[in-house]
Amino acid sequence: MxxxxxEVAHHHRTPWFVKGKSGVVRRVHGAFPNPExxxxxxxxxxxRRLCQVEFRQSDIWGPKYRGRADDVLLADIFEQxxxxxxxx
Amino acid sequence: MSxxxxxxxxxxxxxxxxxxxxxxxxxxxxxxGVVTAAEVDDVVARSRxxxxxxxxxxVARAWTDDAFRGRLLADARAAAREQGYRLSHDAxxxxxENTAEVHHLIVxxxxxxxPTSLLGQPPDWYKSxxxxxxxxxxxxxxxxxxxLELPAAMHLRVVDSTxxxxxxxxxxxxxxxxxxxxxxxxxxxxxxxxxGVAEAHRPEGGRCACRGTS
Numbered sequence: 001m002x003x004x005x006x007e008v009a010h011h012h013r014t015p016w017f018v019k020g021k022s023g024v025v026r027r028v029h030g031a032f033p034n035p036e037x038x039x040x041x042x043x044x045x046x047x048r049r050l051c052q053v054e055f056r057q058s059d060i061w062g063p064k065y066r067g068r069a070d071d072v073l074l075a076d077i078f079e080q081x082x083x084x085x086x087x088x
Numbered sequence: 089m090s091x092x093x094x095x096x097x098x099x100x101x102x103x104x105x106x107x108x109x110x111x112x113x114x115x116x117x118x119x120x121g122v123v124t125a126a127e128v129d130d131v132v133a134r135s136r137x138x139x140x141x142x143x144x145x146x147v148a149r150a151w152t153d154d155a156f157r158g159r160l161l162a163d164a165r166a167a168a169r170e171q172g173y174r175l176s177h178d179a180x181x182x183x184x185e186n187t188a189e190v191h192h193l194i195v196x197x198x199x200x201x202x203p204t205s206l207l208g209q210p211p212d213w214y215k216s217x218x219x220x221x222x223x224x225x226x227x228x229x230x231x232x233x234x235x236l237e238l239p240a241a242m243h244l245r246v247v248d249s250t251x252x253x254x255x256x257x258x259x260x261x262x263x264x265x266x267x268x269x270x271x272x273x274x275x276x277x278x279x280x281x282x283x284g285v286a287e288a289h290r291p292e293g294g295r296c297a298c299r300g301t302s
Contacts, residue, residue: 013251015197017224029180032252050251057246060224067228071244076251 001025001053001082011039014081018073022085023055029076036078049079135204143206143256144277146171147288148270150183151261160258161185168206175205185258186284190243193231193284194255195223203254207279214283224248234285247284257284264291 005020013035028051033044057071065071099108117123146168150157160167164181168174175181181203184192196202197220202210213219222230227246228238238244247255259281265273268291280286 015250029253067244073224073246075248076253
């Protein structure tokens with residue numbers, strides 16, 4: 001999946017450094033109240049699925065990353081931020 | 089607000105701006121009926137009652153009880169409840185296991201999410217901007233500064249607890265601990281080893297190398 005690269009003004013739980021990056025969903029934690037609604041006085045409903053996504057560190061930081069090529073970062077990303085990886 | 093409504097004084101010469109703000113927000117939430125003072129006190133008391141010794145007991149049991157270890161890795165919330173620890177808020181708990189091939193490091197880059205139900209309050213460095221940024225950008229250098237030189241062959245997985253799940257590391261059981269009791273083993277499990285910035289202590293001369301966890 002690819003993380004949407006949107007810059008949004010409201011509260012959200014998607015770190016800037018994975019926006020626009022592609023990774024693999026390793027587990028689905030279940031559904032949680034949506035923090036993007038809850039942080040602004042909303043109910044958080046409907047709940048959204050929270051996915052643990054694995055990114056290669058070298059895909060996030062490029063050649064700046066000093067470590068093994070297979071080192072990874074796992075981040076929990078709400079489903080509304082995930083899109084299928086574009087083909088091609 | 090009614091005129092007979094009395095507050096403890098918010099402004100105090102020895103109180104920081106931040107502490108004053110926190111107290112003001114607390115008072116507003118109480119005044120508006122969102123929470124009661126007793127509820128706030130209860131949450132603070134429960135949070136303060138937890139220390140890394142609680143997490144250490146869970147780790148020590150996982151080291152000595154394979155079936156429990158399996159349950160802990162599959163459903164940490166249920167396994168913690170088995171040990172008498174109830175997770176106090178909505179957040180879920182996931183335990184990740186360090187092995188001879190894989191090392192996990194936990195960070196919350198967005199704020200300071202932490203498995204308080206098993207470790208109590210996070211250390212100040214965990215909440216610092218420096219740790220929260222560097223743990224993802226240069227985790228091996230951060231680990232080196234904590235005194236942990238990862239072997240080049242070790243696969244490093246940094247876990248960023250960005251949302252509703254808290255993470256706890258199940259550190260590797262140190263060599264030379266065969267036959268030790270769960271209590272003695274728990275004495276080797278440090279807070280830092282459950283965050284992933286250190287390994288569990290090794291026993292020294294057959295005695296546990298317990299050190300303070302603050």
